[in-house]
Amino acid sequence: MIGLQESPEVAAAAAAPIAGGGNWTLHFLQGITPEAVPGWILPIVTASISVGVVIAMISVIAMLSVWLERKVSGHIQCRYGPMYAGGWHGWAQTIADGVKLLTKEDMVPSGADKPLFMLAPAIVLGAIFGAFVAMPLAPDYFFADINLGVFFILGMSSLTTIGVVMSGWASNSKWSLYGAMREAAQVVAYEIPLGISLMVALICAGTFNLIDASEAQRDFWGMGWFIFKNPFVIPAVVLFFVATLAETKRAPFDLPEAESELVAGFLTEYSGIRWSFFFMEEYAAMFLMSLVMAVFFFGGFESPVTYLAAESMGLGYDHLVTNLLGAVTLIVKSMMGVLLMMWIRWTLPRVRIDQVMTMGYKYLTPLALVCVLGAALWEAGKQAIL
Amino acid sequence: MSEQQLDLRAEEQARQPASIGDYFKNIWDAVTTTVAGMKITGRYFLQKPITVQYPDEQMPIPERYRGIHYLEQDKCIECNACARACPIDCIEMEAVRHGKELEWIKFTIDYQKCMFCELCVYPCPADCIHMGTEFAFVTEDRSEFNLDLLSYKGMSRDARIRMKEAAEKKAAKEAAKKAKAKAEAEKKAAEGGDTPSEDGGEEGTDA
Numbered sequence: 400m401i402g403l404q405e406s407p408e409v410a411a412a413a414a415a416p417i418a419g420g421g422n423w424t425l426h427f428l429q430g431i432t433p434e435a436v437p438g439w440i441l442p443i444v445t446a447s448i449s450v451g452v453v454i455a456m457i458s459v460i461a462m463l464s465v466w467l468e469r470k471v472s473g474h475i476q477c478r479y480g481p482m483y484a485g486g487w488h489g490w491a492q493t494i495a496d497g498v499k500l501l502t503k504e505d506m507v508p509s510g511a512d513k514p515l516f517m518l519a520p521a522i523v524l525g526a527i528f529g530a531f532v533a534m535p536l537a538p539d540y541f542f543a544d545i546n547l548g549v550f551f552i553l554g555m556s557s558l559t560t561i562g563v564v565m566s567g568w569a570s571n572s573k574w575s576l577y578g579a580m581r582e583a584a585q586v587v588a589y590e591i592p593l594g595i596s597l598m599v600a601l602i603c604a605g606t607f608n609l610i611d612a613s614e615a616q617r618d619f620w621g622m623g624w625f626i627f628k629n630p631f632v633i634p635a636v637v638l639f640f641v642a643t644l645a646e647t648k649r650a651p652f653d654l655p656e657a658e659s660e661l662v663a664g665f666l667t668e669y670s671g672i673r674w675s676f677f678f679m680e681e682y683a684a685m686f687l688m689s690l691v692m693a694v695f696f697f698g699g700f701e702s703p704v705t706y707l708a709a710e711s712m713g714l715g716y717d718h719l720v721t722n723l724l725g726a727v728t729l730i731v732k733s734m735m736g737v738l739l740m741m742w743i744r745w746t747l748p749r750v751r752i753d754q755v756m757t758m759g760y761k762y763l764t765p766l767a768l769v770c771v772l773g774a775a776l777w778e779a780g781k782q783a784i785l
Numbered sequence: 786m787s788e789q790q791l792d793l794r795a796e797e798q799a800r801q802p803a804s805i806g807d808y809f810k811n812i813w814d815a816v817t818t819t820v821a822g823m824k825i826t827g828r829y830f831l832q833k834p835i836t837v838q839y840p841d842e843q844m845p846i847p848e849r850y851r852g853i854h855y856l857e858q859d860k861c862i863e864c865n866a867c868a869r870a871c872p873i874d875c876i877e878m879e880a881v882r883h884g885k886e887l888e889w890i891k892f893t894i895d896y897q898k899c900m901f902c903e904l905c906v907y908p909c910p911a912d913c914i915h916m917g918t919e920f921a922f923v924t925e926d927r928s929e930f931n932l933d934l935l936s937y938k939g940m941s942r943d944a945r946i947r948m949k950e951a952a953e954k955k956a957a958k959e960a961a962k963k964a965k966a967k968a969e970a971e972k973k974a975a976e977g978g979d980t981p982s983e984d985g986g987e988e989g990t991d992a
Contacts, residue, residue: 475826478836637816746826747819762812 449542453531460730461682462493467734468682468741475745503671508571511668515569520669520676523562527683530555534690535610537726538700539717548609549601552691553594556646556684560586563648563655563665566677570668578664581752582655585645588759589652593642595767599635599774600695603628609691613699613729617716620706624698629781631773636696638767640739643688645759648681650744654752682737689736690729697732700725851901851916854894856934859941860913863887867905867914875899884951886944889935896922896930 425445432441466481469492473480485491507513533548533555535541545551560582567579603625604612616623626632645652656664666677693699705728708714709721750758837844846852868876875898879890903916924930940948 471830474834475830477829477832477834479834479838482838742823742826742830743819746822761808762815766812 449532453528453542456536457528457531457683457686458679460686461679462497464682464686464734464737465493465496465678466490467738468744471738471741472745475742497675500671500675505672506670508668510571512569512571515565516668517673519562519566519569520673520680521562522565523559523680524676524683526555526558526562527680527687529558530687531683533609534687535613535694535700535729537722537729538610538613539722540726541610544610545608547607549597549607549612549691549695552609552687553590553597556687557586557590559680559684562680563677566669567655567665570665572668574661574663574667575665578655578657578661578667581657582648582665584752585648585652585654585755585759588756589642589645589763592638592759592763592767593646595764595771596635596638596642597691597695598771599632599767600625600639602771602774602778603632604695609694609699613694613701616698616701617706618701620703622698622703622706623701624696626696629774629777631770631777632696634766635770635774636692638763638770639692639696640736641758642763643692644740644743645755647684647688647740649685649740651747651750652755653744653749654755657749659749685737685740686733689733689740692736693729693732698728699732700729702728702732704728846918846920849916850918850920851903853896853917853919853922853932854905854934855915855917856892856936857911857913857915858889858892858934858936859943860911861887861892862911862913864910866908866910870904870908872902872904873898873900876905883940883948886940886948888940889938891933891938892935893931893933896932897927 425441428441428445466489470480470488479488481489481492483489484495507516530552532543533545533551535544563582564579567575567577567582570576600612601607604615606612606615616625626636644650648655654664656666658664661667666674669677705716705721705724708724709716709718714721863878863880863882865878868874868878875895876893877895878892880892881888881890901916906914906916922930
């Protein structure tokens, strides 16, 4: 983890080449700082830089996703979507919207629980940014190499529910409260199949660490993805994807928001920058969940592209080019997941709350258990035979 | 089947536990219907949008489109037929007649009232008012919707020339008439010089 290394070890690591993991930012800073600077400053500076990079990157990805969503929805409905702001196909539309939201009045409804009301968006956004700490940017560039990385990510992304429930309760509005109650019920129902279907991939990977899981799929021209590994992973991917839709409050499970029934659900009383925090959280969560899906089912950094760079061109897996290609691969895979979520959103109508519960408890959970059992037996059988 | 029977049947179905076959059928239905829906939206996603980026490009306007009128002012004879035909009385015209020529003061249509029914076009005897193709009409002031269709006020140059020509012609005709009358009188005088009383009478009529 960044910022927690002792200075002698840091010095030793600085002497070693960048290859083999570690924190590039820290190495770089160690290379340029004069000796008079005390050693404990560097990890703090590194941590600040890393936080800045995470926030900047996630904000950019969220803004890009918002633009993409509008374009996708437009084209699915045979129209263009934003076309003017910024020139090329309205790429700057989200920036324009963001500026508009920033300049809006910061309103708290009378009768609202003001501290909770103001804290809720911060908790939601903070939790999702926290989850991104465990996200590896490239095979050798990460902010925190956590052994239980996927646990951390799922835990942090579930924390956003607390912010949502808090906002619903604090808004002093029946719509908000209904939205928050639905969110709570939905997350309780879908956390279970989400975790269990992910277990299938964890059985294949044998690790909770995202980077190790990605490395475990380095096979057959970078196509040794877990989805091809055994027949129980394919239904598990579908179950995981459906559960992530519910987890990120996306249609057809956008019951907490439900604009046709609950005005805007838990967002009803929010406006301006606080509302945009919730909005950003939604898109960041979509990206995060797609990223987990890409890492644990679709090969992570591994693809024929990275294979070509590393093996055929002889650069090796620690080379800068391989790392960059790996990062691009992962981001492209994650964006494909985000795109699929958008496609689903503009295809399916919203389901009823009892249907959501039925689907979560009666269908997804037992099927996920069957998948885990099958995958475990398959892997055990394979080991026994081979 | 009566409503009561249907109710009973529904109750009976509700009492029966769902079979395991139904369970798998539900899963199958969910997957297949989702895939079918996504095929449709995917097809729409890939096809070219049918909307038109309006200010940059426009849909072709149909031939018989009823937009803001245009007036062929030179043909108009200010007969008021269109104003009388208008069901909401939004046409007003005013002109001063100089013989055959018109000195235009106004020809307004109030587009706050006009409903583009085209009833003003048919009765026109000179066929001078038509429905145009212009439909985008934005102003900051309501009074501007009372649009004057005249392309010029007063008399046109042609009308002035025509009027002048007509006046000249008339003058020439009169002069010719006068000359003729004079010539005839002279002739008469020459023929019958022995009748001075008639001559005097003729001179009296001339004056």
